Amino acid sequence: xxxxxxxxxxxxxxxxxxxxxxxxxxxxxxxxxxxxxxxxxxxxxxxxxxxxxxxxxxxxxxxxxxxxxxxxxxxxxxxxxxxxxxxxxxxxxxxxxxxxxxxxxxxxxxxxxxxxxxxxxxxxxxxxxxxxxxxxxxxxxxxxxxxxxxxxxxxxxxxxxxxxxxxxxxxxxxxxxxxxxxxxxxxxxxxxxxxxxxxxxxxxxxxxxxxxxxxxxxxxxxxxxxxxxxxxxxxxxxxxxxxxxxxxxxxxxxxxxxxxxxxxxxxxxxxxxxxxxx
Amino acid sequence: xxxxxxxxxxxxxxxxxxxxxxxxxxxxxxxxxxxxxxxxxxxxxxxxxxxxxxxxxxxxxxxxxxxxxxxxxxxxxxxxxxxxxxxxxxxxxxxxxxxxxxxxxxxxxxxxxxxxxxxxxxxxxxxxxxxxxxxxxxxxxxxxxxxxxxxxxxxxxxxxxxxxxxxxxxxxxxxxxxxxxxxxxxxxxxxxxxxxxxxxxxxxxxxxxxxxxxxxxxxxxxxxxxxxxxxxxxxxxxxxxxxxxxxxxxxxxxxxxxxxxxxxxxxxxxxxxxxxxxxxxxxxxxxxxxxxxxxxxxxxxxxxxx
Numbered sequence: 218x219x220x221x222x223x224x225x226x227x228x229x230x231x232x233x234x235x236x237x238x239x240x241x242x243x244x245x246x247x248x249x250x251x252x253x254x255x256x257x258x259x260x261x262x263x264x265x266x267x268x269x270x271x272x273x274x275x276x277x278x279x280x281x282x283x284x285x286x287x288x289x290x291x292x293x294x295x296x297x298x299x300x301x302x303x304x305x306x307x308x309x310x311x312x313x314x315x316x317x318x319x320x321x322x323x324x325x326x327x328x329x330x331x332x333x334x335x336x337x338x339x340x341x342x343x344x345x346x347x348x349x350x351x352x353x354x355x356x357x358x359x360x361x362x363x364x365x366x367x368x369x370x371x372x373x374x375x376x377x378x379x380x381x382x383x384x385x386x387x388x389x390x391x392x393x394x395x396x397x398x399x400x401x402x403x404x405x406x407x408x409x410x411x412x413x414x415x416x417x418x419x420x421x422x423x424x425x426x427x428x429x430x431x432x433x434x435x436x437x438x439x440x441x442x443x444x445x446x447x448x449x450x451x452x453x454x455x456x457x458x459x460x461x462x463x464x465x466x467x468x469x470x471x472x473x474x475x476x477x478x479x480x481x482x483x484x485x486x487x488x489x490x491x492x493x494x495x
Numbered sequence: 496x497x498x499x500x501x502x503x504x505x506x507x508x509x510x511x512x513x514x515x516x517x518x519x520x521x522x523x524x525x526x527x528x529x530x531x532x533x534x535x536x537x538x539x540x541x542x543x544x545x546x547x548x549x550x551x552x553x554x555x556x557x558x559x560x561x562x563x564x565x566x567x568x569x570x571x572x573x574x575x576x577x578x579x580x581x582x583x584x585x586x587x588x589x590x591x592x593x594x595x596x597x598x599x600x601x602x603x604x605x606x607x608x609x610x611x612x613x614x615x616x617x618x619x620x621x622x623x624x625x626x627x628x629x630x631x632x633x634x635x636x637x638x639x640x641x642x643x644x645x646x647x648x649x650x651x652x653x654x655x656x657x658x659x660x661x662x663x664x665x666x667x668x669x670x671x672x673x674x675x676x677x678x679x680x681x682x683x684x685x686x687x688x689x690x691x692x693x694x695x696x697x698x699x700x701x702x703x704x705x706x707x708x709x710x711x712x713x714x715x716x717x718x719x720x721x722x723x724x725x726x727x728x729x730x731x732x733x734x735x736x737x738x739x740x741x742x743x744x745x746x747x748x749x750x751x752x753x754x755x756x757x758x759x760x761x762x763x764x765x766x767x768x769x770x771x772x773x774x775x776x777x778x779x780x781x782x783x784x785x786x787x788x789x790x791x792x793x794x795x796x797x798x799x800x801x
Contacts, residue, residue, distance in 0.1 A: 335510075335513070336510075336513035336514075336516070336517070339510040339511075339513055339514055339776065339779070339780050339783075340513075340514055340517060340776050340779070341733070341734035341737045341738065341775070341776075341779050342734065342738065343734075343737055343738040343741050343775075344737065344772050344775040344776050344779070345517075347741070347756050347757070347760055347768065347771065347772055347775075348517065348518055348521050348768065348769075348772045349521065350760050351521075351759065351760045351763075351765065351768030351769075351772070352521040352522055352524075352525035352765070352768070353521070353524075353525055355760075424635070428635075428637055431637050432637060432638075432639060432738070432742055435637070435639045435742070435745075436639075436741070436742065436745055436757050437757065437761055438757065438760050438761065448637070448639075451637075451639065451640055451643065455643065458643060458646070458647055458651065459647070459651040462647065465640070465643050465644075465647070466644070469636070469637065469640035469643075469644070472636075472637050472640065473632075473635050473636045473637070473640070476634070476635040476636075476637075477631070477635040480631070480634065480635060
């Protein structure tokens with residue numbers, strides 16, 4: 218952890234992500250208002266404006282339905298974290314496992330996995346997402362599944378090539394000579410070497426996942442309203458942008474900070490976990 | 496070269512078949528179209544009749560065969576909303592998307608190549624810091640948000656450029672510029688690291704040692720070798736470009752394929768969804784094919800490996 222914070226990048230990454238993690242988890246405690254509560258008399262109140270109802274301050278203003286922007290950004294962090302973690306967990310698990318097995322066993326399994334990889338690479342994510350949302354409908358689950366299912370390829374390709382190179386090393390041969398079973402070799406001797414690089418990849422992917430979730434929500438094919446999402450907030454404020462900049466600018470800053478945090482943390486983790494590529 | 500071309504040409508339809516297979520699978524898993532089209536209180540007989548009429552009572556492979564046969568002829572059915580063949584709808588919007596993408600590629604190339612090269616040559620300078628800042632920010636800030644900020648500044652505050660739509664040259668500056676900025680982030684980083692690698696090569700040291708002026712070293716020796724990997728970026732960026740067009744077209748009401756696809760998704764206009772997905776996919780596959788061929792053509796070493 219201390220090594221991680223030695224560089225400016227690492228420091229910024231750790232601080233940003235820890236902050237967002239706490240905000241997301243404790244959203245109910247730290248948010249000043251209910252993110253869904255509308256107050257049409259207070260619609261598009263400027264940042265720092267006061268509520269006519271109870272005299273309290275809207276620190277970051279309100280949106281076109283009079284909902285508190287600060288509370289929505291705070292709850293939006295929770296959705297972003299949820300999507301980021303779950304999607305990365307899905308893609309990381311599927312990809313690493315398939316990469317491990319196809320690299321180790323080769324044969325038909327490898328052929329099938331690699332053909333599926335090729336097939337998926339022939340379709341950019343946005344096209345996959347449009348196809349998915351078009352046929353199965355949008356929503357939180359769809360977003361998580363699209364991003365999760367999409368991301369496995371990278372893990373699989375990396376893990377596979379890693380296993381291919383490590384399979385022939387002497388220590389793997391030695392453990393085989395000592396009579397270790399195949400599952401023992403795969404999960405006790407090969408898999409632990411993958412933890413570092415996979416964590417780095419997952420951290421960087423999390424930034425991507427959040428960027429993508431916000432893009433889909435902005436396009437109206439992501440998480441359904443009224444659930445507060447940063448991308449959805451930007452879309453809500455779109456028509457009022459010329460008079461109420463905060464409805465668009467502030468959620469966008471939140472997305473940028475999240476992605477920056479994840480990217481910085483990923484880069485710093487790579488430096489710490491894999492000194493070879495420093 | 497010819498052998499390679501023939502091999503790649505054979506792979507092309509395979510990739511496209513893979514794409515249609517994914518779309519077909521989604522379509523079949525998403526539900527029974529007969530129950531979607533009929534009212535809720537339709538009898539079982541009516542449903543069966545509709546299934547027969549739509550051809551969904553046949554085995555899956557037969558359905559896929561028919562789907563593929565129709566798709567090859569550009570028949571994706573009639574758009575539910577526009578009441579015209581879905582493929583015609585797509586073809587109408589496609590040129591606008593190509594125009595936007597071309598503008599973005601030109602802008603991104605014009606910025607990233609000089610900026611990335613300069614950042615590598617003057618490593619550690621203010622220009623290098625600036626280039627890094629731009630690419631880090633460009634990769635983190637969502638493109639729809641950057642588009643809206645640009646609109647807020649240039650159209651709604653300074654009144655320099657039109658807010659949205661397509662028509663005059665002025666209309667393409669903002670969407671093309673923002674999409675170019677989005678692509679530029681990755682490209683600048685790529686050009687910089689690629690150039691740094693080349694500048695560390697022995698032949699560059701030799702060129703310097705024999706007293707060539709720095710300008711000649713950079714432009715005649717380093718830059719020439721940096722051109723080949725540049726092609727790779729276009730391939731890597733093709734996916735980002737397509738994502739970008741969908742988003743930017745929505746932000747700037749640019750009447751292209753991406754916006755039409757999003758409208759179709761929101762309006763459950765399945766034929767248009769299907770046609771646009773296939774069109775986007777085919778574009779992506781063809782771009783990558785062209786890049787592969789160009790790569791092969793430009794770099795003799797790759798040809799010799801065959």
